[in-house]
Amino acid sequence: MAQPAxxxxxxxxxxxxxxxxxxxxxxxxxxxxxAFATGIVTFAFVLVQANQEQELSWSVVWYGLAYLSILSVAxxxxxxxxxxxxxxxxxxVALLNGLGLVMIYRIDLAQxxxxxxxxxxxxxxxxxxxxxLVLFLAVLIIIRDHRTLTRYAYTFGLIxxxxxxxxxxxxxxxxxxxxxxxxxxxxxxxxxxGEFAKILLMIFFASFLVAKRDLFMTAGKRILNxxxxxxxxxxxxxxxxxxxxxxxxxxxDLGTALLFFGIVLVMLYVATERIIWVVxxxxxxxxxxxxxxxxxxxxxxxxxxxxxxxxxxxxxxxGYQIAQGLFGLGTGGMFxxxxxxxxPDTVPESNxxxxxxxxxxxxGFVGLSAIxxxxxxxxxxxxxxxxxxxxTFGKLLGGGLSFAIVMQVFVIxxxxxxxxPMTGVTTPFLSAGGSSLxxxxxxxxxxxxxxxxxxxxxxxxxxxxxxxxxxxxAHTVMVQRPQPGLDGGHMR
Amino acid sequence: MNTPLRKVGMTMLVMVTLLLVNxxxxxxxxxxxxxxxxxxxxxxxxxxxxxxGKIVSDEAGQVLAGVKPTxxxxxxxxxxxxxxxxxxxxxxxxxxxxxxxxxxxQDEFLNGSDPRLFVRRLSDMIxxxxxxxxxxxxxxxxxxxxxxxxxxxxxxYTGSVVALDPKTGDILGMVSTPSYDPNTLASHVSQEQExxxxxxxxxxxxxxxxxxxxxTYPPGSTFKIVTTAAALENxxxxxTRVTNAPQVTLPGTSATLENYGGATCPxxxxxxxxxxxCNTAFAEIAASVGKQKxxxxxxxxxxxxxxxxxxxxxxxxxxxxxxxxxxxxxxxIGQRDVxxxxxxxxxxxxxxxxxxxxxxxxxxxxxxxxxxxxxEEFTPTELTxxxxxxxxxxxxxxxxxxxxxxxxSGGGKDASLKIASKTGTAEHGSDPKxxxxxxxxxxxxxxxxxxxxxxxxxxxxxxxGLAATGGTVAAEIARTTIAAGLGGG
Numbered sequence: 015m016a017q018p019a020x021x022x023x024x025x026x027x028x029x030x031x032x033x034x035x036x037x038x039x040x041x042x043x044x045x046x047x048x049a050f051a052t053g054i055v056t057f058a059f060v061l062v063q064a065n066q067e068q069e070l071s072w073s074v075v076w077y078g079l080a081y082l083s084i085l086s087v088a089x090x091x092x093x094x095x096x097x098x099x100x101x102x103x104x105x106x107v108a109l110l111n112g113l114g115l116v117m118i119y120r121i122d123l124a125q126x127x128x129x130x131x132x133x134x135x136x137x138x139x140x141x142x143x144x145x146x147l148v149l150f151l152a153v154l155i156i157i158r159d160h161r162t163l164t165r166y167a168y169t170f171g172l173i174x175x176x177x178x179x180x181x182x183x184x185x186x187x188x189x190x191x192x193x194x195x196x197x198x199x200x201x202x203x204x205x206x207x208g209e210f211a212k213i214l215l216m217i218f219f220a221s222f223l224v225a226k227r228d229l230f231m232t233a234g235k236r237i238l239n240x241x242x243x244x245x246x247x248x249x250x251x252x253x254x255x256x257x258x259x260x261x262x263x264x265x266x267d268l269g270t271a272l273l274f275f276g277i278v279l280v281m282l283y284v285a286t287e288r289i290i291w292v293v294x295x296x297x298x299x300x301x302x303x304x305x306x307x308x309x310x311x312x313x314x315x316x317x318x319x320x321x322x323x324x325x326x327x328x329x330x331x332x333g334y335q336i337a338q339g340l341f342g343l344g345t346g347g348m349f350x351x352x353x354x355x356x357x358p359d360t361v362p363e364s365n366x367x368x369x370x371x372x373x374x375x376x377x378g379f380v381g382l383s384a385i386x387x388x389x390x391x392x393x394x395x396x397x398x399x400x401x402x403x404x405x406t407f408g409k410l411l412g413g414g415l416s417f418a419i420v421m422q423v424f425v426i427x428x429x430x431x432x433x434x435p436m437t438g439v440t441t442p443f444l445s446a447g448g449s450s451l452x453x454x455x456x457x458x459x460x461x462x463x464x465x466x467x468x469x470x471x472x473x474x475x476x477x478x479x480x481x482x483x484x485x486x487x488a489h490t491v492m493v494q495r496p497q498p499g500l501d502g503g504h505m506r
Numbered sequence: 507m508n509t510p511l512r513k514v515g516m517t518m519l520v521m522v523t524l525l526l527v528n529x530x531x532x533x534x535x536x537x538x539x540x541x542x543x544x545x546x547x548x549x550x551x552x553x554x555x556x557x558x559g560k561i562v563s564d565e566a567g568q569v570l571a572g573v574k575p576t577x578x579x580x581x582x583x584x585x586x587x588x589x590x591x592x593x594x595x596x597x598x599x600x601x602x603x604x605x606x607x608x609x610x611x612q613d614e615f616l617n618g619s620d621p622r623l624f625v626r627r628l629s630d631m632i633x634x635x636x637x638x639x640x641x642x643x644x645x646x647x648x649x650x651x652x653x654x655x656x657x658x659x660x661x662x663y664t665g666s667v668v669a670l671d672p673k674t675g676d677i678l679g680m681v682s683t684p685s686y687d688p689n690t691l692a693s694h695v696s697q698e699q700e701x702x703x704x705x706x707x708x709x710x711x712x713x714x715x716x717x718x719x720x721x722t723y724p725p726g727s728t729f730k731i732v733t734t735a736a737a738l739e740n741x742x743x744x745x746t747r748v749t750n751a752p753q754v755t756l757p758g759t760s761a762t763l764e765n766y767g768g769a770t771c772p773x774x775x776x777x778x779x780x781x782x783x784c785n786t787a788f789a790e791i792a793a794s795v796g797k798q799k800x801x802x803x804x805x806x807x808x809x810x811x812x813x814x815x816x817x818x819x820x821x822x823x824x825x826x827x828x829x830x831x832x833x834x835x836x837x838x839i840g841q842r843d844v845x846x847x848x849x850x851x852x853x854x855x856x857x858x859x860x861x862x863x864x865x866x867x868x869x870x871x872x873x874x875x876x877x878x879x880x881x882e883e884f885t886p887t888e889l890t891x892x893x894x895x896x897x898x899x900x901x902x903x904x905x906x907x908x909x910x911x912x913x914x915s916g917g918g919k920d921a922s923l924k925i926a927s928k929t930g931t932a933e934h935g936s937d938p939k940x941x942x943x944x945x946x947x948x949x950x951x952x953x954x955x956x957x958x959x960x961x962x963x964x965x966x967x968x969x970x971g972l973a974a975t976g977g978t979v980a981a982e983i984a985r986t987t988i989a990a991g992l993g994g995g
């Protein structure tokens with residue numbers, strides 16, 4: 015200890031072998047990509063106007079400015095509060111949200127042309143985007159470290175289940191829109207609590223699975239070479255999942271049920287690293303499907319519509335909508351009719367459930383593929399963050415959230431394109447509707463937070479005190495007894 | 507935990523790949539099936555954005571079906587002049603229900619996608635002009651159509667009138683009553699369209715049925731033109747002796763067939779038989795001519811011809827099986843299973859007027875480009891290639907029809923018209939004796955230089971009930987139509 019107190023520089027030297035360097039935050043990349051997305055969306059707006067009205071109107075400018083300012087705020091917020099976040103996530107979201115806005119606006123124009131009293135959805139969607147942005151900012155600002163979420167895991171889980179159950183328990187007058195009992199009608203506006211429950215429950219599952227992870231893998235019985243967790247360890251998880259699915263089946267919201275099932279299965283698999291969970295889960299799923307098919311006529315109808323929508327074309331609740339969607343996709347063909355030059359409004363619900371059919375018609379297979387790949391890029395970047403983050407909770411939550419994006423897309427686009435039976439879930443960021451947009455922006459904020467944590471350089475700031483030897487090995491030290499008057503003696 | 511996360515990443519890749527493969531299947535492999543499916547309204551909607559060609563009449567080029575610019579998505583609305591009057595000719599064109607009649611038959615030309623318009627489309631594209639459809643000029647003469655339609659409607663008759671130019675086969679008028687207004691179906695307000703469509707389809711009077719070409723009726727005595735032609739072609743003359751008995755027994759049965767009113771025929775030559783429309787004589791003539799020769803002659807008149815298009819498809823007329831002499835007896839006077847469209851009935855008179863040669867009925871005179879230059883003009887063609895009867899025999903039959911006209915009562919008689927005609931009063935229904943008969947009249951004029959041939963059917967006797975006859979009910983309509991046709995030139 016002859017040296018004077020260690021300088022900070024010297025301490026740094028101690029932890030990095032190479033000369034210290036600034037880790038790039040890549041915010042500039044993000045900005046360029048956002049500008050690129052803005053360019054595409056602006057061009058799309060102009061195309062719609064040119065094809066529909068044959069002239070440019072001021073509304074394009076307003077939508078453009080609103081879109082631009084929302085993006086700018088989001089970008090600045092990420093710069094400030096999540097500087098190391100993945101630079102591709104926000105541009106992907108911006109492009110998807112922008113294309114959705116363009117298509118909603120475009121369908122508005124078509125509907126207004128037929129019926130002067132048709133409601134316009136585009137201004138509402140802009141408003142929802144603004145609210146979504148506020149929530150996005152709130153998540154980034156309040157949750158400075160995603161690990162803090164684990165503290166409220168059980169609370170979130172409870173709120174999630176209540177939110178999911180609420181529409182089913184409330185009278186139809188307060189919860190039913192177009193036959194789907196998944197709403198919560200408040201004065202002035204309505205929300206789908208299930209969209210938010212999705213995220214809350216994922217936080218709960220992630221936290222719970224991480225906490226019990228070791229128990230799952232070691233404390234159970236071995237059956238067929240597989241460690242089965244004890245029921246009491248898995249209990250809350252199974253109860254939560256079963257309650258969710260029960261509620262969803264009761265509400266006849268098959269799409270969300272499918273979504274939940276997929277997410278729970280994947281999170282269980284990631285947490286336990288046992289493929290047997292997927293096998294068991296899928297077997298249960300198929301058995302459940304068979305039972306549901308036997309019991310519910312609406313399930314039978316969905317399946318019939320899926321097998322041949324043209325055959326059930328004229329039946330009430332039959333394949334009309336899917337057939338119209340397929341006609342649109344077919345008419346679009348390889349390269350599409352061009353934005354604003356198709357007839358996407360022919361398909362019922364073309365700005366919500368069937369917006370992918372509308373995009374497929376006007377942008378063609380090429381455009382639809384680009385959008386699907388965009389989702390894949392978004393989810394893969396989220397997954398990258400999950401892989402790189404150091405804590406297991408972050409990994410599990412990040413993986414779950416990323417998978418949730420792809421699962422939503424798979425369920426709805428698969429339904430529209432007749433890959434799987436049609437079930438209603440929203441197309442993330444594209445379809446008109448507030449709840450979905452809000453929830454998915456929160457989801458993205460969490461992904462950004464996790465990827466920020468993953469890429470943030472580890473704090474070397476606090477130099478650790480020199481390693482102390484265990485008490486037993488510590489050498490003895492002479493302790494001088496302080497003596498009064500000795501001070502003076504030193505001075506002498 | 508990274509290994510399972512990577513596997514989930516792979517799963518996501520697989521899921522999106524599945525979506526992409528499926529989208530390829532839908533949008534590339536199966537695209538054409540979906541695009542061209544009849545229930546895909548997009549094709550129709552695209553047409554609506556284009557200026558559809560006009561349907562114009564022959565005389566003075568009156569616009570029967572035109573377009574009016576609108577400010578909604580469809581840009582143009584179809585408009586019809588005197589909708590119900592011309593509906594059997596023009597058909598309809600509706601956003602919700604597609605096209606019918608000529609609008610459907612000539613759809614490709616009217617909407618501009620016909621290859622014959624390709625060069626013009628190209629030049630439109632280069633000059634930046636919105637693509638337009640081609641125009642169709644019809645053979646219809648508005649004066650004839652109006653006279654026939656008004657005569658039917660003012661009497662409240664259900665039935666049809668068809669007027670032909672016997673020399674060319676041009677359809678000068680084609681009326682079906684009651685009719686419908688295609689204007690309401692062309693409305694751009696869905697509710698109006700739906701209401702109109704439902705109203706027309708629920709109406710028991712079936713206003714959207716084009717009776718002239720889509721419905722067959724027992725022709726009654728007008729069919730005696732065919733029976734006579736068959737007899738003349740097979741050796742008979744005007745003076746051939748025939749029975750004048752008031753009734754005959756159908757061979758092999760105990761049923762009888764009698765003359766109108768149970769009367770004895772006032773004459774006993776073939777000429778008299780047609781003049782007085784003696785059933786017993788024609789029943790025996792048909793049997794003596796025999797099944798094969800009767801069928802051959804009928805075929806040369808166009809009866810039984812499949813796939814006739816004017817260009818709307820015409821349901822085939824027919825004689826039935828003629829499986830026995832009894833059947834021949836009844837068929838010889840246009841009963842039993844003999845069924846003709848009004849168009850085919852008009853062809854009977856037209857064929858006689860044209861010296862025995864049936865001309866192919868045609869509704870379209872010419873196809874015109876959007877700039878009204880002629881793209882294709884239709885030339886008259888023979889219908890069957892074989893004359894139904896020789897020119898000499900046609901003259902003999904014409905004389906008989908002149909005599910028949912002299913013997914026919916009914917309104918609208920005018921010596922200056924010089925009509926040759928044959929009436930018909932056809933029993934029908936499950937209880938023919940108490941069901942008012944169909945009243946027929948088929949004629950051509952002027953007999954020395956035929957310019958127009960007409961057939962009229964008034965279903966179930968019009969307002970005359972059981973007492974209805976071709977002469978009292980249908981003749982006046984036809985004479986009015988002929989007068990309009992000859993007056994119009």
